[in-house]
Amino acid sequence: MSKKMxxxxxxxxxxxxxxxxxxxxCAGSIVGRLIFKALGRNSARVEVASCAPGFxxxxxxxxxxxxxxxxxxxxxxxARGYKVIGREDITVAALIGDGGTVDIGFQGLSGAAExxxxxxxxxxxxxxxxxxxxxxxxATPEHANTTTTPVAQYSRGKTSDKKNVPMIMALxxxxxxxxxxxxxxxxxxxxxxxxKGIKGFRYMHIFSPCPTGWGTDPKDTIKIARLSVESGxxxxxxxxxxxxxxxxxxxxxxxxxxxxxxxxxxFRHLKxxxxxxxxxQTTENWxxxxxxxxxxxx
Amino acid sequence: xxxxxxxxxxxxxxxxxxxxxxxAIYLExxxxxxxxxxxxxxxxxxxxxxxxxxxxxxxxxDLVHEPDMVVVLDPLLNRSVDVTDGLKKGGxxxxxxxxxxxxxxxxxxxxVATVDATKIALxxxxxxxxxxxxxxxxxxxxxxxxxxxxxxxVKSELPARLIxxxxxxxxxxxxxxxxxxxASGFKKAEIVKKTSTQPMISYSRNVSDWRVxxxxxxxxxxxxxxxxxxxxxETAISLVDNKAEINYDYCKGCGICSEECLVHAIKxxxxxx
Numbered sequence: 001m002s003k004k005m006x007x008x009x010x011x012x013x014x015x016x017x018x019x020x021x022x023x024x025x026c027a028g029s030i031v032g033r034l035i036f037k038a039l040g041r042n043s044a045r046v047e048v049a050s051c052a053p054g055f056x057x058x059x060x061x062x063x064x065x066x067x068x069x070x071x072x073x074x075x076x077x078x079a080r081g082y083k084v085i086g087r088e089d090i091t092v093a094a095l096i097g098d099g100g101t102v103d104i105g106f107q108g109l110s111g112a113a114e115x116x117x118x119x120x121x122x123x124x125x126x127x128x129x130x131x132x133x134x135x136x137x138x139a140t141p142e143h144a145n146t147t148t149t150p151v152a153q154y155s156r157g158k159t160s161d162k163k164n165v166p167m168i169m170a171l172x173x174x175x176x177x178x179x180x181x182x183x184x185x186x187x188x189x190x191x192x193x194x195x196k197g198i199k200g201f202r203y204m205h206i207f208s209p210c211p212t213g214w215g216t217d218p219k220d221t222i223k224i225a226r227l228s229v230e231s232g233x234x235x236x237x238x239x240x241x242x243x244x245x246x247x248x249x250x251x252x253x254x255x256x257x258x259x260x261x262x263x264x265x266x267f268r269h270l271k272x273x274x275x276x277x278x279x280x281q282t283t284e285n286w287x288x289x290x291x292x293x294x295x296x297x298x
Numbered sequence: 299x300x301x302x303x304x305x306x307x308x309x310x311x312x313x314x315x316x317x318x319x320x321x322a323i324y325l326e327x328x329x330x331x332x333x334x335x336x337x338x339x340x341x342x343x344x345x346x347x348x349x350x351x352x353x354x355x356x357x358x359x360d361l362v363h364e365p366d367m368v369v370v371l372d373p374l375l376n377r378s379v380d381v382t383d384g385l386k387k388g389g390x391x392x393x394x395x396x397x398x399x400x401x402x403x404x405x406x407x408x409x410v411a412t413v414d415a416t417k418i419a420l421x422x423x424x425x426x427x428x429x430x431x432x433x434x435x436x437x438x439x440x441x442x443x444x445x446x447x448x449x450x451x452v453k454s455e456l457p458a459r460l461i462x463x464x465x466x467x468x469x470x471x472x473x474x475x476x477x478x479x480x481a482s483g484f485k486k487a488e489i490v491k492k493t494s495t496q497p498m499i500s501y502s503r504n505v506s507d508w509r510v511x512x513x514x515x516x517x518x519x520x521x522x523x524x525x526x527x528x529x530x531x532e533t534a535i536s537l538v539d540n541k542a543e544i545n546y547d548y549c550k551g552c553g554i555c556s557e558e559c560l561v562h563a564i565k566x567x568x569x570x571x
Binding site for chain 1: 308309341343425504505508509523524525528529531533545547548550552553557
């Protein structure tokens with residue numbers, strides 16, 4: 001289980017150069033900075049096609065950009081190569097977007113998890129293919145307006161639910177699975193520091209709002225991420241050894257889901273009845289998670 | 299044939315502006331073209347878009363290299379991009395600038411009309427998206443298009459809830475436009491290819507001209523809690539003597555630090571031109 005940390009425990013050393021070409025208020029660049037702040041420079045970066053290779057000026061000695069579907073396979077080879085030369089101290093960190101994880105890279109990811117490769121996989125989830133202009137992915141939530149699921153006379157945005165990838169990865173019986181949010185950097189860092197000490201496949205799913213794609217004000221990036229956690233839309237938990245589940249943040253009372261959703265342009269069209277359905281599902285899901293909290297699951 | 303080039307930043311709507319302009323002039327019975335420049339544009343990066351107007355069918359399909367008119371959507375853009383590059387002699391530049399024509403830093407054998415479109419956009423629309431306001435100024439300065447046809451063309455390009463404010467911004471800008479002034483005697487501002495102040499990798503670039511508003515730290519109020527430091531997407535905030543210090547070379551003016559500051563020590567102020 002990860003130990004509690006505070007902002008003051010974060011490493012002072014900067015691992016990311018300033019002056020990246022990301023959009024104003026980009027949560028992805030905060031995620032990249034926090035991840036490598038926690039991991040340290042003794043790590044290798046694997047990034048497939050996404051905003052990340054373009055804008056993350058991260059000072060890590062080795063950077064690799066394999067094909068979109070080959071992220072996990074490449075990380076596998078890298079980890080095994082380091083093992084052969086006796087450098088297992090180097091963390092192989094795959095920093096992949098939601099498209100490269102839940103859709104295109106999923107077969108390789110599932111294989112690498114099944115083989116329990118020594119890889120730390122980070123998904124920064126902005127809930128669509130934002131680098132190419134916002135096409136829907138399996139991580140896009142229901143009713144979201146994207147360029148391939150536009151809201152029009154007979155269309156109410158995406159028709160299916162978000163794929164629950166952290167739980168799918170936990171079912172692979174990997175040593176560590178965690179969810180995190182960019183609004184809780186101390187929680188995120190604590191989980192990475194804990195995960196770094198484990199050998200085997202570790203998976204972390206990080207919620208990171210995209211102001212350009214979600215139609216939000218750049219200044220609200222962190223606010224939306226925080227409200228999503230406080231309303232139960234994005235629960236923070238970790239699953240160790242494949243079955244020990246623990247919620248790392250439990251708000252006393254859930255905020256209404258309308259608070260984060262109303263701030264986003266992609267949910268502007270939501271009607272009250274649609275909102276109440278989302279609210280119902282979220283509360284139900286949260287109750288289920290509360291029951292599992294601190295217990296052995298699966 | 300009249301060729302027009304729009305300079306703006308990603309997110310200000312230069313591409314939408316040429317589309318609206320082309321549709322508006324088309325509604326008046328002329329042939330038009332609207333061409334966006336494709337590249338790796340993100341929010342805040344300099345972009346260009348083009349428009350052609352003629353009485354007969356236009357056969358050209360390439361980008362505009364020698365425009366008759368240039369429209370600049372951002373007051374600070376001419377410091378990093380040569381906006382009057384290739385402008386024909388006696389041409390016209392319409393620039394979003396709060397000052398007079400001589401303060402814009404543009405000089406040469408052309409006329410300059412100014413309008414404070416950012417202020418109008420912030421007042422009327424509430425966000426610094428200047429494309430529709432500058433179109434109002436374009437109508438006034440050139441007389442090439444009527445305000446009514448612009449208002450008609452907006453309907454096909456913007457969602458319904460944004461139309462009233464944008465049309466209002468157009469009208470306000472139409473009235474607030476300063477008449478074109480000959481720019482041959484003015485002093486030209488130097489175009490600085492901005493590079494980093496620290497030795498960094500090639501990705502590192504000076505992004506100081508991306509922002510419209512800038513964060514200002516009240517050192518007396520700052521308690522050194524590090525929240526702004528941890529949430530800054532640009533790594534532009536450091537702590538000096540336990541007080542937040544902003545490196546304005548790398549600040550894009552997103553406003554997260556001001557929003558997340560618990561003691562309200564960071565205020566956002568409009569960038570001075």
